[in-house]
Amino acid sequence: MITDEYLIRSLIKLHHHWPEKGKIYIDLSPIYGSPQAMHMVADTLTQQFLNQQHTHIVSIETSGLPVASLIAYSLAIPLVIIRKNNFSPGLAFDKPGRWFHEQVREQRTLSLPEGAIPEESRVLLFDDLVYSGETLRVASALITRNKAEVTDFASIVNYGEDGAKRIQQLEIPYYSLITLE
């Protein structure tokens, strides 16, 4: 349960027709700028996943990380970071991690640090926002390829129907704090 859903919703900024006509940019940074909202968001998500035997939380740079780190801290489980288009040593690039991102109109690759998730781990996969659902789908494929199991998806905001439908096809429970129509 969210203590003050109205407050959280008031801090979600929708920029219509950005970066171009017909697109939308969803800015959650005002939530990160509000200590009160951050407490609510992190506490609500943590309560949702208490005592569920997750061994790791995996999140995706950039905007997933502030809240993911608070959940990891509260659940006392390791945080693993998936990078977007990063060429650091030690990161494994995977072909299943390539796709064309409609919103930002660029070829993207997700990468997972090699050996960061042991086999048979039970993973909570979290991102700040689900729009098309492609980021979570590809991230999930990377984790599965590492022989770990994604047991739950979570986000702060789910925008529209496409993402939820795409995630539903994976038959993994999905919890979003806020759904925007």
Ligand SMILES: O=P(O)(O)OC[C@H]1O[C@H](OP(=O)(O)OP(=O)(O)O)[C@H](O)[C@@H]1O
């Ligand atoms: O469901 P999808 O259509 O895949 O979109 C969701 C992704 O879009 C945003 O990332 P973006 O790269 O735009 O911004 P960020 O670098 O601030 O995380 C968001 O943080 C998700 O990772």
